[in-house]
Amino acid sequence: WLVHYFCDDAVLGNYMQASKLNQVVLLIPTLASFSLFPLVVTRLQEEMEVDIKLLKLASIYFYTSLIISTGIAICGYWLFPWLYGKSFSMMYEAFLLLVPGVLALSAAYPFSTYFAGKNALKVNIAALAGSIGVLVMFDLILIPSFGIRGAAAACSLAYIFFFLVLAYRFRRVHHFHWSQLLKIRPIILEQWPLLFNKKNPDED
Secondary structure, three states, X not given: OHHHHHOOXXXXXXXXXXXXXXXXXXXXXXXXXXXXXXXXXXXXXXXXXXXXXXXXXXXXXXXXXXXXXXXXXXXXXXXXXXXXXXXXXXXXXXXHHHHXXXXXXXXXXXXXXXXXXXXXXXXXXHHHHHHHHHHHHHHHHHHHHHOHHHHHHHHHHHHHHHHHHHXXXXXXXXXXXXXXHHOOHHHHHHHHHHHOOOOOHHHO
C-alpha cells in the first residue's frame, strides 16, 4: 500500500514481482517449519540439546536460502525482463535488496518454532510487532526518495530486526556464539540424520 501511495503502478508491479520471488526462496523453510514444530516439542520435553540442534537448523535454512537466492541473482538481470517484459527492469535491484532480509527471515524460522513450542508466543508476537514498526518507519523515510529500492531495503531491515530479536531472546536462554549460525560442516554431517529421525552412524 505504501509503495502504491508513493509510486506509480509500473513501479508497484516491479516490487510485487520481486517480493513474490523472495517468497519462493522462503518456501522451503516455511514447509519445513510445519514438520519441525512437533519435533521441537518432543525435543523440549526430552531436553535433548535443543539449542545445538536449532542452531544447526537455522544454518541449514540460511544456506539453503542463500543458494537459491544466489542462483536467481546470477541469471535474474537478464531473466526478469525476458520473462515479464522490459517494464520490469527495476525488479532485479529490488530483489537483491530484499535478499539479506529473506536470509535473516529464513534463519529465524527455527527460533519462532522454538518459542511456539514452549508456549511463549508473546516473544514471536513482540518480535513481529517490532518488525512491523521498523518496516513502516523506514518505508516512510526511504520510499519517497528511493522508490522500490527504499521499500526493499526497509523490508530487509524489518526481517533482520525480527531475526535479531528472536535470536537474542533465544541466546538469553541458550548461550551461543553468533559464529555457530554460519558453520557448514556440522550442518551436513550431523543435522540431516536428526531431521529424518535416524541414528547418527557414529553412534553405531
